[in-house]
Amino acid sequence: MTDARPLLEVENLEASVAGKPILKGVSLSIRGGEVHALMGPNGSGKSTLSNVLMGHPDYEVTGGAVRLLGEDLLPLAPEERARRGLFLAVQYPVAIPGVTTVQFLKACVEAVRGREATKAAVFLRELRENARLLDLGEPFLNRPINEGFSGGEKKRMEILQMLMLKPRMVVLDETDSGLDIDALKIVARGVQRLIGPEIGVLIITHYERILTHLPPDHVHILVDGRIARSGGPELVRELEERGYDWVREPATAAASEPD
Amino acid sequence: MNGEALIAVAPPGMAAAVEDRGAGEPVALRERRRAALEEALARPPPSPTDEAWRRTDPRRFDPERWPIAPAGPLHAAPDSPPNGALVEPFDAVLTVWAGGWSLADRSGVVRSRALRVRPLGEVVTSDPAAASALWEMAPSLGPRDRHELWALALASPALVIEAADGVRLERGVLVRSLAPPDMLWCPWLGVRVGAGAALHVAERLEVGAGGAESAAFVIAAIRFAVAAEGRLRWGRLQTLGRGALEMDYVFGRLERNAQADLVSLQVGSRAVRSRIGAEAAATGATVRLGGLAVGVARQHLDQQTVQIHAAPDTSSDLLFKVAVRDRAHSVYRGLIGARRGSVRITALQRNHNLVLNDGARADSLPGLLIDADDLTCTHGATIGSLDLEQIHYLRSRGLPEPVARRLLLEGFFEDILGRLALPALRTAARAAVRDHLAAMV
Ligand SMILES: Nc1ncnc2c1ncn2[C@@H]1O[C@H](COP(=O)(O)OP(=O)(O)OP(=O)(O)O)[C@@H](O)[C@H]1O
Numbered sequence: 001m002t003d004a005r006p007l008l009e010v011e012n013l014e015a016s017v018a019g020k021p022i023l024k025g026v027s028l029s030i031r032g033g034e035v036h037a038l039m040g041p042n043g044s045g046k047s048t049l050s051n052v053l054m055g056h057p058d059y060e061v062t063g064g065a066v067r068l069l070g071e072d073l074l075p076l077a078p079e080e081r082a083r084r085g086l087f088l089a090v091q092y093p094v095a096i097p098g099v100t101t102v103q104f105l106k107a108c109v110e111a112v113r114g115r116e117a118t119k120a121a122v123f124l125r126e127l128r129e130n131a132r133l134l135d136l137g138e139p140f141l142n143r144p145i146n147e148g149f150s151g152g153e154k155k156r157m158e159i160l161q162m163l164m165l166k167p168r169m170v171v172l173d174e175t176d177s178g179l180d181i182d183a184l185k186i187v188a189r190g191v192q193r194l195i196g197p198e199i200g201v202l203i204i205t206h207y208e209r210i211l212t213h214l215p216p217d218h219v220h221i222l223v224d225g226r227i228a229r230s231g232g233p234e235l236v237r238e239l240e241e242r243g244y245d246w247v248r249e250p251a252t253a254a255a256s257e258p259d
Numbered sequence: 260m261n262g263e264a265l266i267a268v269a270p271p272g273m274a275a276a277v278e279d280r281g282a283g284e285p286v287a288l289r290e291r292r293r294a295a296l297e298e299a300l301a302r303p304p305p306s307p308t309d310e311a312w313r314r315t316d317p318r319r320f321d322p323e324r325w326p327i328a329p330a331g332p333l334h335a336a337p338d339s340p341p342n343g344a345l346v347e348p349f350d351a352v353l354t355v356w357a358g359g360w361s362l363a364d365r366s367g368v369v370r371s372r373a374l375r376v377r378p379l380g381e382v383v384t385s386d387p388a389a390a391s392a393l394w395e396m397a398p399s400l401g402p403r404d405r406h407e408l409w410a411l412a413l414a415s416p417a418l419v420i421e422a423a424d425g426v427r428l429e430r431g432v433l434v435r436s437l438a439p440p441d442m443l444w445c446p447w448l449g450v451r452v453g454a455g456a457a458l459h460v461a462e463r464l465e466v467g468a469g470g471a472e473s474a475a476f477v478i479a480a481i482r483f484a485v486a487a488e489g490r491l492r493w494g495r496l497q498t499l500g501r502g503a504l505e506m507d508y509v510f511g512r513l514e515r516n517a518q519a520d521l522v523s524l525q526v527g528s529r530a531v532r533s534r535i536g537a538e539a540a541a542t543g544a545t546v547r548l549g550g551l552a553v554g555v556a557r558q559h560l561d562q563q564t565v566q567i568h569a570a571p572d573t574s575s576d577l578l579f580k581v582a583v584r585d586r587a588h589s590v591y592r593g594l595i596g597a598r599r600g601s602v603r604i605t606a607l608q609r610n611h612n613l614v615l616n617d618g619a620r621a622d623s624l625p626g627l628l629i630d631a632d633d634l635t636c637t638h639g640a641t642i643g644s645l646d647l648e649q650i651h652y653l654r655s656r657g658l659p660e661p662v663a664r665r666l667l668l669e670g671f672f673e674d675i676l677g678r679l680a681l682p683a684l685r686t687a688a689r690a691a692v693r694d695h696l697a698a699m700v
């Protein structure tokens with residue numbers, strides 16, 4: 001059932017920001033139908049990886065490769081990556097004053113899915129349906145996007161965008177952070193709506209809870225710009241119990257240990 | 260001073276044009292025209308060393324280098340440029356051109372006498388105090404500009420729109436001002452809103468059909484008088500062609516508990532010099548002033564606003580937004596004046612500028628002339644460029660960079676457009692901004 005070819009391949013990726021190396025050789029391979037979780041201490045480079053995947057101009061790729069459905073992603077502009085099916089729910093969503101959610105989504109859906117998808121009746125029906133699923137009322141659709149939204153509302157708005165753009169490969173950067181218990185379920189419900197054999201998901205998180213709603217097939221732990229450990233869902237449990245010191249490089253762990 | 264003496268000192272054609280306009284008018288108005296001309300001639304021409312002209316080269320606005328548009332009833336209406344706004348259900352449409360004017364009474368409001376449009380001369384005869392209040396209103400705090408005096412002397416057509424006491428004309432009056440190509444034109448418009456009346460006015464200033472790309476020099480004078488409890492919402496969209504010069508002197512006066520919401524939309528012209536302001540003249544008056552200006556290529560935009568508080572318990576709220584690109588240059592100056600003894604005043608002034616590339620420039624100069632002690636006054640100005648995080652966010656959702664920038668710019672202006680009462684003007688303004696940014700790269 002799964003495509004022989006991986007959806008997203010990250011190979012030995014190195015990247016720096018403001019001249020400082022952050023990613024020091026990251027490799028990942030995600031196939032259609034798979035959910036991967038990426039965990040790791042603050043500052044280890046998780047958001048950097050997601051930003052590099054999306055082509056944020058502040059990040060410089062210094063080595064390695066990224067392919068989406070076999071195509072080299074790195075030379076592509078962010079909008080071209082989006083149009084090929086990559087979606088990043090960002091850790092800190094950006095407000096766009098004066099541009100309503102409807103207006104914003106209409107422009108984006110037209111750019112990614114084509115004009116057919118934005119025919120008034122079809123588009124609005126789909127938008128309302130998805131908004132209802134995420135418990136975002138009509139007023140949110142007519143307000144400037146993310147402006148004055150609460151933290152949790154912004155996160156749900158990211159998921160709304162994801163549902164409207166129908167991506168193939170989704171990266172969720174701490175979409176669960178700052179959500180109350182109900183909102184977390186709502187967000188998980190949104191992601192479940194999208195998930196299917198064709199879709200790849202990478203969930204960046206600090207917490208086990210979202211993974212109980214969206215069980216991962218693979219878990220990776222990023223430490224200081226490298227994948228320190230990869231495994232099955234059991235890794236999450238171990239992390240909860242033992243903390244990150246357990247996965248840090250033996251050299252680092254030894255050095256920090258008193259004799 | 261008599262006519263012959265004037266001819267000796269006035270630029271060729273100027274004195275004759277003034278006399279020509281005054282010919283059919285009441286003596287009182289003719290005398291005012293002459294007085295304005297005389298005062299203009301007594302003033303030294305503006306020089307780049309004058310404070311008011313420090314950032315705008317006065318040689319760009321030399322009316323003496325332009326033939327004066329002929330006035331009088333001999334000239335038929337020019338063909339109008341196509342105008343989508345005309346399908347809107349306005350109460351009335353007033354078309355104004357150099358040779359005359361016409362009025363379409365769309366919902367019978369003229370017939371029922373709720374709305375009236377007549378030459379200033381008639382108001383001078385029937386209601387001299389009201390006429391002179393309109394004529395004398397001044398948008399600047401110092402002596403009148405020489406250009407403004409030209410505009411008064413040459414005013415044509417000089418028309419007054421009047422909403423009777425207590426009427427509500429919320430479907431609005433569309434004023435189409437069609438500038439004659441390659442000439443100096445000085446339209447004068449007075450607006451009187453009766454006690455407790457509500458009036459919406461949308462003005463579109465453009466060059467008559469066929470001349471869209473031609474040069475034109477327009478010096479417009481616009482005056483509002485809003486009576487007690489009256490409410491005026493007025494918006495003006497200027498889309499003259501890229502060879503045009505536009506100057507305007509817009510000023511309003513508000514009586515007790517009156518409200519005015521004035522929005523200026525400057526999109527066209529090679530150079531603009533706009534003076535817009537209002538005086539909250541009696542207790543409880545509330546003024547909102549909004550401005551949008553877009554400069555591209557080598558456009559020069561010089562805007563000055565004046566908020567005057569002459570009575571207690573008055574408030575004003577000003578928001579002017581400017582975007583400049585290419586080598587365009589914008590100068591904004593905002594004045595707030597409050598008269599001593601005017602207590603419990605709230606004055607808000609904000610000017611936000613977007614500079615879209617290195618060669619463009621925006622200056623913002625606040626000026627407070629406060630002579631009151633019980634006043635809440637907030638003013639703020641920003642000059643910046645489009646936010647790179649916002650651009651990236653939009654691109655990561657599939658929008659190419661130019662589309663992302665355009666959307667951000669439209670968003671930037673949206674709160675100004677939201678101040679417009681009439682949807683037709685909002686739509687037209689949105690399209691004009693978009694076309695302007697797209698066409699003049
Ligand atoms: N735009 C930037 N400018 C400067 N430094 C940056 C930038 N983006 C990331 N960094 C630095 O790169 C390192 C990795 O940051 P990143 O945001 O990728 O961490 P993270 O793993 O997502 O952390 P968290 O769990 O706190 O979200 C940090 O030291 C951070 O300060």
Ligand SMILES: [Mg+2]
Nearest residue numbers: 046047048091
């Ligand atoms: Mg992060």
